[in-house]
Amino acid sequence: MSTPVPISLVVNGEAHDLVVPPRKLLSDVLREDLNLTGTHVGCEHGVCGACTILIDGRPARACLTYAVQLEGHELTTIEAVAEGDTLSPLQQALHEEHGLQCGFCTAGIVMTFEAYLRENPAPSEAEVRDVLSGNLCRCTGYQNIVTAVLKAAEAMRGGRGA
Amino acid sequence: MKPAPFTYHRPASVREALELLARYGADAKPVSGGQSLGPMLNMRLARPAHLVDLNDLLELDYVRNTGGVIEIGGLTRHHRVASAPEIGRDLPLLAEAAATIGHYAIRQRGTLGGSLVHADPAAQLPLVAVTLGAEVVLRSAKGERSVPADEFVQSIMTVDLADDEIVTAVRFPQQLADEGSAFDLFSRRHGDFAIVSVALTLRLDPAGAICALRLGLGGVGPVPQRQTGVEQEAIGCLPDAETAARLARAAAAAITPEDHPQVPAAYRRELVETLTARAFLRAAKRAGVTA
Ligand SMILES: Cc1cc2nc3c(=O)[nH]c(=O)nc-3n(C[C@H](O)[C@H](O)[C@H](O)COP(=O)(O)OP(=O)(O)OC[C@H]3O[C@@H](n4cnc5c(N)ncnc54)[C@H](O)[C@@H]3O)c2cc1C
Ligand code: FES
Ligand code: FES
Numbered sequence: 002m003s004t005p006v007p008i009s010l011v012v013n014g015e016a017h018d019l020v021v022p023p024r025k026l027l028s029d030v031l032r033e034d035l036n037l038t039g040t041h042v043g044c045e046h047g048v049c050g051a052c053t054i055l056i057d058g059r060p061a062r063a064c065l066t067y068a069v070q071l072e073g074h075e076l077t078t079i080e081a082v083a084e085g086d087t088l089s090p091l092q093q094a095l096h097e098e099h100g101l102q103c104g105f106c107t108a109g110i111v112m113t114f115e116a117y118l119r120e121n122p123a124p125s126e127a128e129v130r131d132v133l134s135g136n137l138c139r140c141t142g143y144q145n146i147v148t149a150v151l152k153a154a155e156a157m158r159g160g161r162g163a
Numbered sequence: 164m165k166p167a168p169f170t171y172h173r174p175a176s177v178r179e180a181l182e183l184l185a186r187y188g189a190d191a192k193p194v195s196g197g198q199s200l201g202p203m204l205n206m207r208l209a210r211p212a213h214l215v216d217l218n219d220l221l222e223l224d225y226v227r228n229t230g231g232v233i234e235i236g237g238l239t240r241h242h243r244v245a246s247a248p249e250i251g252r253d254l255p256l257l258a259e260a261a262a263t264i265g266h267y268a269i270r271q272r273g274t275l276g277g278s279l280v281h282a283d284p285a286a287q288l289p290l291v292a293v294t295l296g297a298e299v300v301l302r303s304a305k306g307e308r309s310v311p312a313d314e315f316v317q318s319i320m321t322v323d324l325a326d327d328e329i330v331t332a333v334r335f336p337q338q339l340a341d342e343g344s345a346f347d348l349f350s351r352r353h354g355d356f357a358i359v360s361v362a363l364t365l366r367l368d369p370a371g372a373i374c375a376l377r378l379g380l381g382g383v384g385p386v387p388q389r390q391t392g393v394e395q396e397a398i399g400c401l402p403d404a405e406t407a408a409r410l411a412r413a414a415a416a417a418i419t420p421e422d423h424p425q426v427p428a429a430y431r432r433e434l435v436e437t438l439t440a441r442a443f444l445r446a447a448k449r450a451g452v453t454a
Contacts, residue, residue, distance in 0.1 A: 003168030135266025
């Protein structure tokens with residue numbers, strides 16, 4: 002039962018052939034098999050949001066999916082958000098507004114809002130706070146994250162912003 | 164926090180999925196969004212030998228209006244239920260409730276079928292299904308049957324589902340255009356499971372009095388409860404603040420919540436009263452009351 006199985010995963014546009022036990026969490030496969038340690042792991046039951054990545058462009062908890070489920074899907078992790086040394090507008094805004102301290106929660110927040118701002122480019126502060134409720138941050142108190150997301154949204158709409 | 168070993172199956176069709184479930188019976192579990200089963204597997208509260216993944220069954224991800232009945236496929240994600248324009252129009256109560264489930268990322272994965280089968284006593288979708296009188300459509304390799312939502316949900320996390328069956332769809336009666344509805348809940352942290360939730364619909368007669376009201380409460384017992392006594396009491400009343408307060412008190416008196424150290428029964432009653440009044444006034448406004 003549960004012998005390792007061969008799978009092919011497309012992560013950040015690159016295909017990887019792996020052999021993994023079916024019960025291995027996607028978060029663990031990303032970190033251990035693919036060395037993509039930008040995806041953090043906090044609670045492993047969906048609550049903290051640290052492990053949030055994109056599956057076919059939509060945010061999802063990597064700790065609530067098994068890598069074996071994701072053959073044929075496009076995965077995006079924090080490693081693909083910046084282009085070389087150029088931060089995305091969202092990352093830039095988090096940097097400028099001090100939207101992070103220890104950074105443990107940051108990758109999950111970036112992935113969540115990279116997707117959300119594409120769906121809703123002009124969110125209200127209340128909407129940003131609603132979405133941010135899915136990502137726990139033990140350091141910042143959230144205020145600067147909210148400011149940064151709103152600033153990033155403006156920048157991405159082509160306003161002055163970042 | 165790692166699941167026990169399992170064998171993974173990825174059926175390409177509903178038929179194939181049903182054959183797998185028939186073959187492995189109680190040793191198998193279907194997985195949809197994994198937003199409830201995932202935590203249970205990771206914490207080893209569930210240890211199925213076989214996991215049957217329903218995520219490729221895209222034919223179960225749909226919204227269809229069949230003459231007054233809105234049928235929604237079992238694999239339809241919460242986010243789609245919350246944001247599809249046709250659901251916002253024809254089932255505003257369902258859309259409003261779905262938008263409050265967990266968090267944005269959770270709603271991208273979690274499904275209607277999974278939520279009904281998981282049957283958390285505080286969950287939004289079973290409450291709305293019971294309040295609106297929806298039917299749950301179940302299929303096995305042997306055939307199809309449908310069960311009224313209030314019979315489907317039997318107790319805490321216990322539903323009328325055989326090991327070889329899946330929920331293929333839920334059929335909701337379309338809400339009427341002149342019907343006002345509202346959903347409200349209270350949780351200690353935004354996005355947590357609600358302590359109490361309220362689903363309410365109402366209609367007014369030409370004279371402006373209430374001619375129909377449905378009130379469902381979540382989190383007050385093992386399963387969502389329709390408050391038929393309160394519903395009848397509302398008939399003929401004006402949809403004003405006084406009626407709101409009276410019905411809310413009646414709803415609070417009608418429940419027999421458990422006394423829990425963190426959530427005393429009296430506290431739950433007060434939540435029911437506050438949320439019922441609030442939902443009532445919001446629904447009344449949507450039914451056309453301007454005052
Ligand atoms: C952080 C967090 C917060 C949450 N907050 C809320 C909340 O506030 N309110 C709320 O209602 N839910 C909440 N949830 C749970 C979420 O709504 C789940 O999506 C839902 O309960 C189950 O749907 P699923 O598709 O993820 O099912 P899964 O987790 O895949 O499965 C759940 C159960 O249903 C069975 N199953 C799944 N699909 C089918 C099917 N089609 N036919 C038969 N059996 C099936 C599985 O075998 C399993 O027993 C939360 C989850 C998390 C992680
Ligand atoms: S580690 Fe996945 S949500 Fe916390
Ligand atoms: S910056 Fe430390 S947890 Fe958010």
